[in-house]
Amino acid sequence: MTLISKLRSVNTTLSHLIKTFHLVWAASGYWTLAWMVMLLLQGLLPAMSITLTREAVDNLVAVSGAGLSSESIQKIVTPVGLMAGIVVVMELLNAAGEWVRTAQSELIHDYMTALIHKQSVAVDYGYYEYSEYNDKLDRARDGASGRSLALLESTGSLLQNSVTLVAMAAVLIPYGLGLPMILLISAFPAFSVLLYISKIQYRWSQRTTSDRRWLMYYDYLLTNNTTAAEVRLFDYADYFQSSYQNLRKRLRREQFNLLRLQTLGRIVAAIIALTITGGALAWMGRQVLLGILTLGDLALFFQAFNQAQSIVKDLLSNLGKIYRNSLFIGNLFEFLQIQPKIIDPPSPVPVPTKLKQGIRFRQVSFRYPGTKEPVLENFNLTLPAGKIVAVVGDNGAGKSTLIKLLCRFYDPDSGSIELDGIDLRHFSVKAFRRLVTVLFQSPIPYYTTAGENIALGDISAASNYSEIQAAAKASGIHDKIKRLPLGYNAMLGKLFPEGSDLSGGQWQRLALARAFFRRAQIIILDEPTSAMDPWAEHDWLERFRTLASGRTAVVITHRFTLAMRADIIHVMRAGQIVESGSHDQLLALDGLYAQSWKSQMQADSSNPVESRIV
Structure with missing residues (x-):
């Protein structure tokens, strides 16, 4: 030395x-x-x-x-x-x-x-x-x-x-x-x-x-x-x-x-x-x-x-x-000493209380740090305010990346993501995220009481029992909670004494209730019915439009039974939108969506219960 x-x-x-x-x-x-x-x-x-x-x-x-x-x-x-x-x-x-x-x-x-x-x-999600x-x-x-x-x-x-x-x-x-x-x-x-x-x-x-x-x-x-x-x-x-x-x-x-x-x-x-x-x-x-x-x-x-x-x-x-x-x-x-890159601007623009135009991806290019291949390149997408938009596509198409960018876990390498015409980077990070509620594909099972599980959707608000119940009813988990020994005061999970466990679909419904309780303007759902059986999915879909009324909803899904209820469907492949329209419009187009729809319907025809639900 x-x-x-x-x-x-x-x-x-x-x-x-x-x-x-x-x-x-x-x-x-x-x-x-x-x-x-x-x-x-x-x-x-x-x-x-x-x-x-x-x-x-x-x-x-x-x-x-x-x-x-x-x-x-x-x-x-x-x-x-x-x-x-x-x-x-x-x-x-x-x-x-x-x-x-x-x-x-x-x-x-x-x-x-x-x-x-x-x-x-405090550090960025990307870390x-x-x-x-x-x-x-x-x-x-x-x-x-x-x-x-x-x-x-x-x-x-x-x-x-x-x-x-x-x-x-x-x-x-x-x-x-x-x-x-x-x-x-x-x-x-x-x-x-x-x-x-x-x-x-x-x-x-x-x-x-x-x-x-x-x-x-x-x-x-x-x-x-x-x-x-x-x-x-x-x-x-x-x-x-x-x-x-x-x-x-x-x-x-x-x-x-x-x-x-x-x-x-x-x-x-x-x-x-x-x-x-x-x-x-x-x-x-x-x-x-x-x-x-x-x-x-x-x-x-x-x-x-x-x-x-x-x-x-x-x-x-x-x-x-x-x-x-x-x-x-x-x-x-x-x-x-690690410094986050996703930070507030020097003078944040006030976040709109209600969306008027919607969200727009404008010429967005993005690659994950440390990788050479871009996930999105010159990507354009419009999510109109107050509409239900479904994004469908095969694995690796970039759907999950959309969610991360929408939540501002990452910023685009180039281009912009705009909320009512304003770049997301001009808003306070925390204030913008208050507008968003997300049901991730693998929701976290929080080991606390059923009521607290739902109230975690908006910890800044007072826990109103009637609103917690309303969110549980909307997601279809209310009846299950009422059958628990202590109802909404029942401890969930088996990690702690006297806890009651739920099935995968029930945990997902609980996460949905948490997402709805947040009262956010933007709802992002990533495969929201993936853990539900056909009966439970049909029951939830019947209420979906009512739940999303007045909000902007983005649904990432592989299930056509959910996608067909959206106002607009975008088909995504290899980081690009290749088809857009309503369910009927895309079937008439006879493109990738129509071919996938026909393939799924043929597969479902062998299952009479599911074919009736569809």
Whole structure:
């Protein structure tokens, strides 16, 4: 490592240390102040105790053979009593320290977790679609509260040991100016080993981040209720268990190799330190035998040198820990510095309360970051206000990308998406998204009460029971909820006690209720009936137009039974609209839509129940 790189490393460590202290102070200011005062006291008391030890030994030698006179006893009791008082104070400080550290730990954990949660929501949706971001998130979690507190404790120990070491040096210097240098030299090998191992451990941790996420994934597959059925039916257990164990075996072997290297380095460093210490003690013993020093001096030197050497080791060890933890906590700061690209303009335009013209894609081109092929290129589409528009097409046509762009999870590379003639980028992101409600293809099952599940559709509004019921009736889930043991107060899902599970179609209906409860102007439904059986789908379709009345609805679907009820149908293929019109118009056109319709009707003719519903 060159001098410049070393200076950069020191500068980075100091920068991380300062940032960490700011975060810790923001999380636990008064507790941190109390912690610093205790560090100062704990740093001074050991030197005071050693000084009293010399006085006690010298006084004992002086009064030896003088009998049990009050004067003799006083010379012994006074320093011993003060030493006992110091021991009591140190124990009280240790007990108080545990209390302070616990309070700090809890406050710092909550503060750091809140920072990560806030940043996780603030970053663009697109980050979640890339492995690199997930690696950064996992590293940030690893470097959050635990590493921050460890860095703080290492810094605190460094300060405490520095105070103690200065006091010890003041005690030892009268016996020779070279003794403090001997202390540093004896601890330097252990410090070098610690720095070397810390750097290797950090590089190993960075390199194996994805491996540890694989372990979490295998654990999820083997223990989660959503995967339990397939794991048992297709007998995946041995395969996933073997994959987990093989990966764990490799990581465990690499960890043991690091531990072996660390142990060997520490043994060599300990032998060097022992040799130096033995030489210093031999010199001190010679001075006592020559009558140059007293027994009190020998007791003081032995305790001071022994403790000072231990303190120097701890001090250098803390420097190493600070260096190592600063490397890891750097991941947290790197994560917190991620800046979203989907942001508000300097002067946002007010969002219209009701759509008048609708939404228009104008010459939109878009490719996902890191890919070469565009999903959309010079794409044009109009979604009239107050109309139900269906978008149909084969997989990979770009339908899901439309949803992401409409929700402004991404911005187009070129062209514009306009709401009543205004580019979406001119609106506040949050204000615009308030206009939109979406039922995604795989809705999330929220494990809370049925009523709260629906109310989550609009958490900014007061939870009105009648409106919650209206949304549930509109989506067709009301009757199921009423049959639950506690009705709308029933806990859903099996993750928590007394929860009631729903079928896939029922979860989808619940998500529909949540979408309708939002009262948004723009409704986006991605395969809204994909998990419903034909009877349930027919029941829902009968109410669909009433639900969408006065709103602009965009329906992504493969089902013609749903598409045919739209005002306008757009057929999408390879990132372009190839056909548009009503159901009857597209059948008369006898193009791609008509051919697909005929193929589905022929397939449905073998199912009399579904053909009657159609």
